Amino acid sequence: MDDIFQALSDATRRQMLRDLAQGERTIGQLAQPHGMSLVAASKHVKMLERAGLLRREIRWRSHVCHLQAAPLAAAYAEIGAYERFWTGALDRLDQLLRDEDSTSETSPKHGDTA
Amino acid sequence: MDDIFQALSDATRRQMLRDLAQGERTIGQLAQPHGMSLVAASKHVKMLERAGLLRREIRWRSHVCHLQAAPLAAAYAEIGAYERFWTGALDRLDQLLRDEDSTSETSPKHGDTA
């Protein structure tokens, strides 16, 4: 999980993923829009590979990369667990209840039923 | 966006967020379950703050931290853009199992040709 979010924490790599969503790409093709060296691109690809987000298929000289999206499901779920906190209604109600509650004990008042 | 995924890329910080989802916590309370120093916890909190995921309220000695989930929406959307690539894989598997075709293709590619 660390590796997945780590992989996503760089704009270059997020762009590479978007690129790969369009279809297979070689290292050079991934490097080109960023104006970076093959070495730099290769490192990014390696990090995406480590996170399980990229599959590499070596065809002669070229290393052809494919998106491997499955691991994103876990990351998606992790963030999705907080969805109710940003989707407004519940959040606002919760805020209201918290403001009204003068007995600010450190109790789990933020979560369970809301 | 970088900062958000960066903040999420550490298990300690993800746990802190889960903790904050239960209610407000001081730096010390956030540090305690991880057996780490206040200094270390303070650094993590600072990163969460930089990512906009945490709001700090100084009450006398204690820095009381609150979850600020709104920025997660963008990260959620970013990952969600790939949803079809992993649900598609499941669809494909489902179809494979239902068809019970003689061609035992064990290479579930993320369906496009591009």
Place this chain on the structure above:
DNA sequence: TTCTCGATTAACCATAAGGTTAAATTAGCA
């Protein structure tokens, strides 16, 4: 055999992460 060329490895650099300990900050309290 030798050339080509996409990619990797090696070496290096600067900066950031994640942790530590020691010292400074700070506002109420005795």
Place this chain on the structure above:
DNA sequence: TGCTAATTTAACCTTATGGTTAATCGAGAA
């Protein structure tokens, strides 16, 4: 006038990131 206690800041260490250039690899082509 201090004392207390939760945090922060400062200084330091080790490892990881993100980039570079130079050298190496490997298999098809000439």
